[in-house]
Amino acid sequence: MKWTEEAEEAVKKVPFFVRKRVRERVEKEASEAGKSIVTIAEVKATQQRYLSGMASEIKGYQLDTCFGPGGCPNRAYGGDDLLKRIEMLLKEEDLLGFLEKNVKGDLKFHHEFRITFSDCPNACSQPQIKDIGIIGAVLPAITDEKCSLCEACVGSCTEGAVSIDKEKEVPVINFDLCLKCGKCIKACPTETIVSGKNGFRILLGGKLGRHPRLARELGCILNDDAAFEIVKACINLYKNKSTGGKRFAEIFDEADFNEFEARFCKNALL
Ligand code: SF4
Ligand code: SF4
Ligand code: SF4
Structure with a gap:
């Protein structure tokens, strides 16, 4: 859908962690209203509705990708199948229910567990600042x-x-x-x-906020199954150790990293 320059500028001012969702919502609502061009009026109306109803938008996790699936020519390896498996896992794990039990007061977007895919090392979806960052890799x-x-x-x-x-x-x-x-x-x-071989580089424990930290990368390349297993292990660890809405980065310590690296890298692709 086409956007006017003014509308594009307005959506750039929305906080980056909700920008993608706001953008998608603006387009959906504009299209439902029979519009083919998004103007500043559509952006303002949607933004208002979206931010005032934040609690009802929270699903307990955020799973996103870079623009690789849309045909980016830099794509090294796309994790389309893995992405679907992880999305099913996230739904089964009921992270929203977990957060509702653990967090006092209203849930906010920053409580959500975040996983992102980047399909090449350019890392456009910022895997370094997510709970789990997954980077597609191809071995020459x-x-x-x-x-x-x-x-x-x-x-x-x-x-x-x-x-x-x-x-x-x-x-x-x-x-x-x-x-x-x-x-x-x-x-x-x-x-x-x-x-x-194709596989994934795995980065664990990144976050922004008051005490930002960059995710640490495992020293190996994992295949689809091993990457899925490590995501599962991270969610288990998070549910066992996180209290009061603590982010994965806050509970994932040096010992956990070393244990994961020893466990998952022994049968790695590289
Ligand atoms: S991370 Fe790589 S594949 Fe994904 S959008 Fe950026 S340049 Fe393209
Ligand atoms: S491997 Fe040989 S043929 Fe292929 S790009 Fe390199 S130099 Fe050229
Ligand atoms: S050697 Fe590695 S980093 Fe260099 S172009 Fe090939 S795949 Fe990319």
């Missing part, structure tokens, strides 16, 4: 196809993770530097570098 693999020594792969990698072994005439990937974005794969004209 070297095949027997003859390398033309064009060095397109070297030029495509902003991490300096690709080099060419001139003697053996093969590309070499330094996985300590590689962010698993897949750009070298797309750049290679000879299929000497191709997609290997």
Whole structure:
């Protein structure tokens, strides 16, 4: 749906953690009213209704994605199936019921458990400040196809993770530097570098607010099933340890991180 410039500017002023929802709601309400263009009047009316009825909008969790599923060309690996499984899990876990029992007073958006997907390391959906951040990853693999020594792969990698072994005439990937974005794969004209395994980087325990902290990343890449299991384990831990509306980042300590890393990284893809 088209937005006027004034309407776009107005929605940018809405707090970022509700902006996406407000935007979706504005479009839904405008479309129900038979409008094809969103103007400032639609934004103001929806914003007012939305913010005054915040408590009824709270569902106990927030699950969102970057624009990868909409066709972003940078997408390394999309977690569409995993996203659906996690959404079902979040509903089954009844986080809203959990919060209602644990939080005194009105529930607010900041109480909700947050999970986000980014489909490449550009991390547009801010996985570093969510309870669980999931970043799609593709592992480049070297095949027997003859390398033309064009060095397109070297030029495509902003991490300096690709080099060419001139003697053996093969590309070499330094996985300590590689962010698993897949750009070298797309750049290679000879299929000497191709997609290997796909999986997810996992970041745990990020938040903003009065005591912000960045999520810590597990030192491994997990497949879909292992990523699902770690989300399950995080929700269990949160429900066991969180009281009074404490965020996951506040209850997830060093020992938990180490235990999760030992448990989930032992059978990781990388
Ligand atoms: S995180 Fe990557 S795939 Fe997702 S919208 Fe940003 S650039 Fe595109
Ligand atoms: S996947 Fe991305 S970060 Fe890794 S080597 Fe290729 S271009 Fe570099
Ligand atoms: S691996 Fe592919 S992109 Fe890299 S130098 Fe060889 S042919 Fe070129």
